[in-house]
Amino acid sequence: MVKSENHTAEIFPCHLSYQIYRDDRTSGKGGGVLLAVTNKFLSEEQPELKTDFNIIWSKILITGIKDTYVSSFYKPHEHDKHSLKELWSSVEKIPQNSHIWILGDFNLPDMNWLNESDTCRFKNLCMTISLKT
Secondary structure, three states: OOOOOOOHHHHOOHHHOEEEEEEEOOOOOOOEEEEEEEOOOEEEEOHHHOOOOOEEEEEEEOOOOOOEEEEEEEOOOOOOOHHHHHHHHHHOOOOOOOEEEEEEEOOOOOOOOOOOOOOOOOHHHHHHHHHHO
């Protein structure tokens, strides 16, 4: 759990050699999202990709490889459509020839990722995720 009153060094001590990016939750339960990128890679936070929901983006720069955008995302409720719309609006801002990794909690407990939406209770949301990936 990441809350603004927690200092980054309490979660990831400096000797671990990670660049930490955070989006602390300011209201409600829980604490937000965190992304830890090893200092072996050059990385930059991407604040222009931020939305109204808990999401943090970093661009990882590796010589000879396309830019890689990595995100930590939290969708607060299984039936929540707005946070997914915000996620896709964020993704649409990333340059087309980039690698994109989205990590986090999508709150889709019945989603069968191998067979897509076969067992998902909220079929429309599951189909939206399946079609976009």
